[in-house]
Amino acid sequence: MVRLREVGFECVRCGVTFRSTKDLVACKVCGDGLQVTQDLSRMSYDVVKERWRSRPIGVWRYRELLPLNGGGEVSLNEGGTALLSVSVIGGSDPSVQAFVKNEGQNPTGSFKDRGMTVGVTRARSLDRRRVICASTGNTAASLAAYASRAGMECIVLVPSGGIARGKLAQAVFQGARVVGVRGSFDDAMNVVIEAAKRLDAYLLNSINPFRIEGQKTAAFEVFEQLGGRTPEWLVCPVGNGGNLAAYWKGFQELKAIGAIDRLPRLVGVQAEGAAPIADAIQRNLKEIVPVAKPVTVASAIRIGNPANWPKTLRAIRESGGLALKVPDSEILRAQEVLARREGIFVEPASAASVAGAMRLANEGTFDKSDRVVCVCTGHGLKDPESALRSYGESPAVDATVEAVVAAVEAAQ
Numbered sequence: 001m002v003r004l005r006e007v008g009f010e011c012v013r014c015g016v017t018f019r020s021t022k023d024l025v026a027c028k029v030c031g032d033g034l035q036v037t038q039d040l041s042r043m044s045y046d047v048v049k050e051r052w053r054s055r056p057i058g059v060w061r062y063r064e065l066l067p068l069n070g071g072g073e074v075s076l077n078e079g080g081t082a083l084l085s086v087s088v089i090g091g092s093d094p095s096v097q098a099f100v101k102n103e104g105q106n107p108t109g110s111f112k113d114r115g116m117t118v119g120v121t122r123a124r125s126l127d128r129r130r131v132i133c134a135s136t137g138n139t140a141a142s143l144a145a146y147a148s149r150a151g152m153e154c155i156v157l158v159p160s161g162g163i164a165r166g167k168l169a170q171a172v173f174q175g176a177r178v179v180g181v182r183g184s185f186d187d188a189m190n191v192v193i194e195a196a197k198r199l200d201a202y203l204l205n206s207i208n209p210f211r212i213e214g215q216k217t218a219a220f221e222v223f224e225q226l227g228g229r230t231p232e233w234l235v236c237p238v239g240n241g242g243n244l245a246a247y248w249k250g251f252q253e254l255k256a257i258g259a260i261d262r263l264p265r266l267v268g269v270q271a272e273g274a275a276p277i278a279d280a281i282q283r284n285l286k287e288i289v290p291v292a293k294p295v296t297v298a299s300a301i302r303i304g305n306p307a308n309w310p311k312t313l314r315a316i317r318e319s320g321g322l323a324l325k326v327p328d329s330e331i332l333r334a335q336e337v338l339a340r341r342e343g344i345f346v347e348p349a350s351a352a353s354v355a356g357a358m359r360l361a362n363e364g365t366f367d368k369s370d371r372v373v374c375v376c377t378g379h380g381l382k383d384p385e386s387a388l389r390s391y392g393e394s395p396a397v398d399a400t401v402e403a404v405v406a407a408v409e410a411a412q
């Protein structure tokens with residue numbers, strides 16, 4: 001049966017530590033988020049690397065660095081996504097080596113599965129029967145799948161009418177009770193913590209530190225897929241900020257066990273109409289200023305008051321990184337270029353990282369031979385409507401060779 005390892009839980013703001021976190025998702029002292037801490041002083045990469053290599057690539061390959069052990073995990077074989085070399089990002093400098101970490105290849109089509117396998121396994125180890133989250137769609141789809149796998153009841157709160165159809169279909173079909181909340185994701189997030197208590201449900205938003213533990217494994221994979229190297233730049237779309245913070249934790253742990261001696265610079269990319277973190281970085285603010293009515297075509301990151309902002313601001317600053325905001329037009333253009341020139345179909349939020357990297361490449365930010373990894377967080381099929389909105393449906397023709405040839409020739 002799964003057991004909690006010797007780990008602690010530390011507040012990301014005030015540093016207070018707790019031994020256990022049954023239901024705890026926030027610091028009892030200051031109310032901020034918690035993160036898992038593990039004593040890595042006796043762990044060495046030379047020892048764990050042999051064990052890692054004996055297991056298939058994926059989240060549980062890295063179990064020495066996960067807070068749970070003992071087997072019995074709730075898994076759909078998540079992680080192990082491709083790191084693809086791409087040529088569309090280099091701008092005027094072809095010596096930049098750019099890659100896409102294609103997280104749409106996860107079981108439910110987004111990176112959320114990395115966190116959910118660990119989070120739902122934790123819920124099972126606590127004998128919880130019910131799980132809950134607020135979501136812009138992918139978290140809901142992922143939680144619904146893992147809850148089904150574990151035989152748990154799942155409740156998801158989503159902004160009513162504000163999530164992509166593919167994600168809604170996944171959540172509903174996988175048996176979640178979907179509650180549409182009038183308002184934005186932020187409004188749903190505002191009620192979910194209290195609703196979890198009232199409904200006796202285990203909360204699995206990314207403020208739950210077990211989620212971040214699963215997500216950090218993407219950093220371990222990038223390191224291994226680059227042949228045991230750190231990328232100079234790691235570019236990631238930012239909504240609540242959990243994922244960027246997870247990558248940072250992953251790379252820091254690799255450094256702590258002696259696998260690498262250098263950390264990447266992190267680039268957080270937000271959509272222009274929902275960019276409180278990019279604003280805070282660019283204006284050098286201590287705290288974010290929430291955006292009351294976030295707007296962007298990238299519904300996954302349509303978030304005005306990101307829950308993980310302290311962790312995210314700190315990670316970007318510590319890494320010597322930066323944050324940018326890109327308009328929807330650049331996001332859609334990057335989504336199209338990635339699909340047409342590389343055959344990689346991602347959802348709009350995912351394309352934000354590529355749009356950001358393209359902009360930095362054009363501005364000459366990257367040095368010669370820098371390795372730039374863009375995290376593409378979710379599959380394009382999640383949101384077919386936004387893709388078809390740009391192109392419309394193809395008109396039908398008669399089922400004759402002449403009509404087909406004429407239609408193709410007319411389109412050229």
Ligand code: F0G
Pocket residue numbers: 110112134135136137138139140206237238239240241242243244300301347349350377378
């Ligand atoms: N990309 C995609 C496709 C997402 O679904 C999300 C977040 C992000 C990026 C941003 O990640 O929040 O860790 O900074 N989606 C959440 C959800 C909010 O409910 O599915 P983050």
